[in-house]
Amino acid sequence: MNNYAKINVSVDCVIFGWDGEHLNVLLIEQKRAKKNKHLGPRYAIPGDLVLENEGLDDAANRILKELTKLEGIYLRQFEAFGNPSRVKELKDQDWLKEYREEPDAHVITVAYFSLVRMDMVNPEASSFASNTIWVEMHNIPDLAFDHNLIINKALLRLQQNVEQKSIGFELLPEKFTLTQIQNLYEAILDKGLDKRNFRKSIKKLETIIPLNEKQVGVTHKPGQLFEYKPS
Amino acid sequence: MNNYAKINVSVDCVIFGWDGEHLNVLLIEQKRAKKNKHLGPRYAIPGDLVLENEGLDDAANRILKELTKLEGIYLRQFEAFGNPSRVKELKDQDWLKEYREEPDAHVITVAYFSLVRMDMVNPEASSFASNTIWVEMHNIPDLAFDHNLIINKALLRLQQNVEQKSIGFELLPEKFTLTQIQNLYEAILDKGLDKRNFRKSIKKLETIIPLNEKQVGVTHKPGQLFEYKPS
């Protein structure tokens, strides 16, 4: 019989949100015990321990729902983080002591990400989350554990996916203008794109179909509307 | 205090080997108890449980060494597999009963891959491996657990990396011909490549530098030799 060790396994979810203008990340504020209130708010991405005999994808969906009430979101696994010290910084220990039987046990985490339209989802804090907030990507505070690192790695993956045009349109309203798509892509890639070239490449896609409608109520030339038909 | 569950965590290593002609995968033959000898040999990729407070990368290196004596190989994490039933098939249970205290416990595994030159490494079975063998990629037998699936996923990743030219040259002898590189690429991508086009694209790389030397001892026109200088 070998020696062996069971280990705490968690999943963490990086939920990117698009508000039509900026790329955001969904954070939860973690509840603190009364005696630790003076330490100020503590933010994290939604995540928790995996249960015995629970699949990783199942765990990710369950945990996201428990903490934020979000359901039916396509989550994509991208990396496991297992540095033994990832959970042992002082800033994390006082919180873990409230919620875990073995606060300084080794925890490896399997990270997932997704990208959603902020106006199509409605996160509500629950369980040990006291609050949920969207924070702009360029404005993320210091987070619990190694969550800042996890978000950065998730963004790299998202950018790779977008460059292959394999994600993005699901995020737009039913009817949208080409400029809206371009804004989305620019926010994800964090760089400007040439308007004419971008429009050429989008118009070539068969999944984006033009409508006989225009924007209304804008204070400038109204743009043509398009819709997305998944292939 | 939340309920929580500790879980067995393992790492598994897909070691691709290049023999100058074909792409191989390193398998171990797992030892069986005497009473199970009649069941015949049982093959798997090298893998075992992670220890408490051990990083994932550290675990991967340790376990690969324990089972095959291979050391100093660059291992790259690519995916975590956590299907609760991945370890519960009948074929796996009789083996697990010999080596694990809780043979039907849920095990999630974090998978790594690497690509090595077969003539530069020398795997030797050790620990619960009774044997190590290189098997051609197209010829892999039924393996323990979900290891066939893991190998297939690893190959996809390897192919993606190679198409971005981000791996491969480390695998060639110190001095090599362009044809040798092409053979390597064809084996990994599992398809033929145009000789002239391939040579054009390689010669454009600054990391591949031509030498004033030729092959010797070949029974045909000797090729020019090149060397790889990592940037």
Place this chain on the structure above:
DNA sequence: ACAAAAGTGTTGGAGATACACCCATGA
């Protein structure tokens, strides 16, 4: 001389990049 692999250039098409002005609307 023959067998075996090395070596070599051109063309056509597709896709990416760079670039500047007029248009429709509401205020």
Place this chain on the structure above:
DNA sequence: TCATGGGTGTATCTCCAACACTTTTGT
């Protein structure tokens, strides 16, 4: 009439794919 973002075309370049014959060596 002005401010605002919508909308449009061309020239150039780079990259990729397709394709066949001559050269050098050992036997």
